[in-house]
Amino acid sequence: MSSVPLAEPASVSESESTPVVSVILIVRNGADFIADALRSIYLSDLQPLEILVIDGGSDDATVSIAQQFPKVRICPQISHGIPNAYNEGIAQAQGDFIAFISHDDEWMPHKLDRQLAGLQAHPQFAYSLGQVEHFLHSGSAVPEGFRQELLVAARPGWIMEALVARRELFVSVGGFDASFAVGEDSDWFARTLDAGFTPMMLPEVLVRKRVHDRNSSLLNPDINHLLLRALRRSIQRKRTGKAIDE
Secondary structure (H helix, E strand, C coil): CCCCCCCCCCCCCCCCCCCCEEEEEEECCCCCCHHHHHHHHCCCCCCCCEEEEEECCCCCCHHHHHCCCCCEEEEECCCCCHHHHHHHHHHHCCCCEEEECCCCCEECCCHHHHHHHHHHHCCCCCEEEEEEEEEECCCCCCCCCCCHHHHCCCEECCCHHHCEEEHHHHHHHCCCCCCCCCCHHHHHHHHHHHCCCCCEEEEEEEEEEEECCCCHHHHCCCHHHHHHHHHHHHHHHHHHCCCCCC
16 A cells, blocks of 8 residues: 655635645546546536646657646656556645546536535545446447446446545545556555445546547456455455455
8 A cells, every 4th residue: 555645735715615626637648638638627617726647758749738728737757657646646736635537538517516515515425436427439449358338328436537535535545556557446445445434426427438449447458357456455454454465
């Protein structure tokens, strides 16, 4: 489990009732889709304090496109891998709440409004999720091994793109495990549940997840093995209070 040192919360002059949100977008060579992802962030009445684009060494137009959007801060990734990219973003985030979006996905209008209103009204919840709708990118074939039923109906979104979390949750359960090339979110969600944190799951679609032939989580051959590992760790935590390989 990774310990994530957090930046100092932002000092703002707005009303204390106005939540301060940092959005983290991790990317490498996402020029084809990143503009759509960034545009979708602004479709809430509540605007983020900052959008941290953690760039893993893009050699296309990703950075130049992202720089055209307000509140974007480009943060070159220092370490390697998806979990470490998330951890670097969390460490730099100044918001009281932290949200995530992938460069190739889109938020639905008013996503932040709905989730932040819920978390403020119900302080017993440490984080919020919503439903996710998968859609096939125009011109793309369904990737081999993809569960095509996901294209038929929305599902509860236990994924980073659907998450808005209180920043202190990352102090309580830590960051993302860098030993997971993919599936790091499943391991993290399992740790939150094992620690007694229950999410507020909203009933409406909040994320449109693009399916295409470059989805890293869909194409990684180790995904099933790593998800099984996350499950085994959760079972072991419940039995002994410590995961097998921690």
